[in-house]
Amino acid sequence: MCGIIACVGRPDETVDVLLSGLSSLEYRGYDSAGIAVANGALDIRKREGELDNLRAEIEDRPLTGSFGIGHTRWSTHGPPSDENAHPHTDAAGRVAVVHNGIIENYQALRDELEADGCEFVSDTDTEVVPHLMASYLDDGYDASESFRKAVSRLTGSYALAAIVAGEEAIFATRQDSPLVLGVGDDSYFLGSDVPAFLKFTRDVVYLENGQSVTLRPDGWEVTASDGSALDPTIHTVEWDAEQTGKSGYDHFMLKEIHEQPTALRQCLSGRLDPLAGEVVVEELSNLEPPERVQFVACGTSYHAALYGAHRFREAGVPAQAFLASEYSTAVPPIEDDELVIGVTQSGETADTLSALRAAQGHGAETLAVTNVVGSSAARECDHVMFIRSGPEIGVAATKTFSSQLVSLSLLVESLAPGTGTRTRALVESLRDLAGNVQSVLDDALPSVEELVDELADSEAYFFIGRGYNAPVALEGALKFKEITYEHAEGFPAGELKHGPLALITEDTPVFAVVTGDSVPAQKTLGNIKEVQARGAPVVAVTDGVLEVERFSDMVLEVPETEGPLGSLLANVQLQLVAYEMADYLDRPIDKPRNLAKSVTVE
Structure with a gap:
């Protein structure tokens, strides 16, 4: 640290x-x-x-x-x-x-x-x-x-x-x-x-x-x-x-939020074949498709791991995400042809390194998904995939999270390729992704500033989502609490009725991430109505496909895109919400109390 x-x-x-x-x-x-x-x-x-x-x-x-x-x-x-x-x-x-x-x-x-x-x-x-x-x-x-x-x-x-x-x-x-x-x-x-x-x-x-x-x-x-x-x-x-300076921005975090289009282009460079509609990740060419996958990660990277595990399961590969700090003390059974993937921005996260070493000690093949060439994770794992987002200085991870989500999407398509139609749709959406992120950054500020002014005196803040949007809801809450010091919680939306609804009041706004028209998105509409019935203001982060704005008090818009990538666009909106709220409250955004960027102690 x-x-x-x-x-x-x-x-x-x-x-x-x-x-x-x-x-x-x-x-x-x-x-x-x-x-x-x-x-x-x-x-x-x-x-x-x-x-x-x-x-x-x-x-x-x-x-x-x-x-x-x-x-x-x-x-x-x-x-x-x-x-x-x-x-x-x-x-x-x-x-x-x-x-x-x-x-x-x-x-x-x-x-x-x-x-x-x-x-x-x-x-x-x-x-x-x-x-x-x-x-x-x-x-x-x-x-x-x-x-x-x-x-x-x-x-x-x-x-x-x-x-x-x-x-x-x-x-x-x-x-x-x-x-x-x-x-x-x-x-x-x-x-x-x-x-x-x-x-x-x-x-x-x-x-x-x-x-x-x-x-x-x-x-x-x-x-x-x-x-x-x-x-x-x-x-x-x-x-x-x-590249490690602020380049005229007030904070490293804001600079790195705005660097996301560039970071995503770097992440994707040379890894897409648009004509063939294929994903090509050269550094994974020697890695055999796994029968099962375990992810180990901490904090923001854990939320990315949840997203990656969901994508693997959807592709037909059993996958679980574990908190690295728990994994290393009780390694779950590792079977033949199982791949353990450590997701770590720095490649030096002590808990994640400990978990990877424990997995290797049990005979597992390991893969590091990291941002830092020459890091311990990159050197020690059997395989490595770099997210290539460039240096990130802000303690609250932003562009590295987006690059992790994209890298894991590429990883799944490389190791568990889908039908040609599915992969081609993903490739086309990935080609448009940086531009879609840029459009969010260009258009979001007025709505976010209005929202912050309206909600700054709230008692607590909830973030909900289902499917791919559940990890983004967790990440949105983490970003918010990290730099605003306000109480925030993230939940898979279906879990609200199993306890957290007891905390819902008129002073607890709920950010609902709803993208696409999948069954999870449709079910989230029911959760929105549950919290509205109890007086909570609802902020919809949505592409408008399900017209969720009809049931919301405020709306943060994102462009419509291929299913899993809508979550990434919603995450950009939530990053801006956290940043603008922290700025409004005059918090030390780049130096949140008690935190540091690279957690090198267990």
């Missing part, structure tokens, strides 16, 4: 590079921030709160260094405070460490260190690392050996970077938390994610679990856990730093 940046080789601008990297990583955590730089001795600044607090501290107390490390925190052990902010040091200030992840055996290590006389000043699990390193330095080991020996004592997930007074080097490693090496012409970087250093280099090395890296002004070296040198591949990132 936290963000790490490190830099060596830019002695005149180390602090500026670290602050720039932290700014690019704030989506990973913004409870506190800090940096440590070295010019012989170590110099540290860290502050609770957002990055501007750290900048103000540095303006008041400037510091310089020829290399350094930085960190932006999402709190796990201990509340946000100056003391709990990273970097953490040993008592003498010889070692400074930044950390992403959770050290599971930290309490045992802390008890041991305190028994030896170490005094701790924070509540964090991270602080055991500099104390361990210092103890090995005291025993006569050099800085590199002290780092390696300290790491060998750790259990859990971590990306670590450390500097030592008097040692012109940065030592780092990873285990189940992401860490990327950036290779410049005469400078070198580390980051939890590529945007941390993208303005300086696009050449990267994706570190594997158990690997360590040492950065020095004259070069870098990657080693295995036993210290033996490795020769890793350097990759060139295709996107550039400009």
Whole structure:
């Protein structure tokens, strides 16, 4: 969850590079921030709160260094405070460490260190690392050996970077938390994610679990856990730093909502054969059609997985979607010819990685559906399909969800192709999809603003749908609660009468997603009448096929399209509703409280 940046080789601008990297990583955590730089001795600044607090501290107390490390925190052990902010040091200030992840055996290590006389000043699990390193330095080991020996004592997930007074080097490693090496012409970087250093280099090395890296002004070296040198591949990132900026939008989320037509075109590029009416996904060419499918995912990706499972079942392939955090602790039976698909935007979601590894341990073939080339999921799974939506910075996922739905539609057509007529209709609708999304973005704002003004004082908000629209209703509620902080719940529409109707009042508007004229859509009309009979205002998100507007108080329109894709267009409307309501309520849209973009802890 936290963000790490490190830099060596830019002695005149180390602090500026670290602050720039932290700014690019704030989506990973913004409870506190800090940096440590070295010019012989170590110099540290860290502050609770957002990055501007750290900048103000540095303006008041400037510091310089020829290399350094930085960190932006999402709190796990201990509340946000100056003391709990990273970097953490040993008592003498010889070692400074930044950390992403959770050290599971930290309490045992802390008890041991305190028994030896170490005094701790924070509540964090991270602080055991500099104390361990210092103890090995005291025993006569050099800085590199002290780092390696300290790491060998750790259990859990971590990306670590450390500097030592008097040692012109940065030592780092990873285990189940992401860490990327950036290779410049005469400078070198580390980051939890590529945007941390993208303005300086696009050449990267994706570190594997158990690997360590040492950065020095004259070069870098990657080693295995036993210290033996490795020769890793350097990759060139295709996107550039400009793509990770706001491009004139007020928020990353709004920018990424409006990037959806482009993202969808990227997702579909080269994967449709309009003349033949076929879907062609080259990276799946070596994957045999499965007899059964299990999805594992979390949050927004779980909603995409529900959609994908529905599509597989409709194509005649038994499929289930599981919450990854539950799956890994009780793996369901896996039969021969069963495919386990992990849906994860970042490819680093800890629960999803754990579930995929558990599935592999039970003999399953695995497929990652992810956005990030070089991510852990992409490297560890037997197969990978990239959603190709480009970098997403906003904590609330938008364009990646849309691209996941399209990718899963392509996946189903590749592995369980339907009749020529069905597939041709889908291909034609997919060709028109980006334009249809653009039309929603062009026309939606007046209706959404009117709706927000009318409903902003409501007590709670419900979202309902059936079939393909049920996952979109769940996602609409999640987006709404994430960034507005208002109470919102999503339900498959048929479940209202099994309990949630008890909460319906005149102050609980219901967003009903109704697209097409399928049996699920027709049944949703009955659910709309149920809530209207109890006084709740109804907002229909609809293509108008069933004339649901006749039974609604407000309407958000979407173009008519091929069945499953209408859900995606409805989702765009719900994204705009969440954004505009949050903006109306003056919420920190890109930095929703207690949340971070990439959830790298279980």
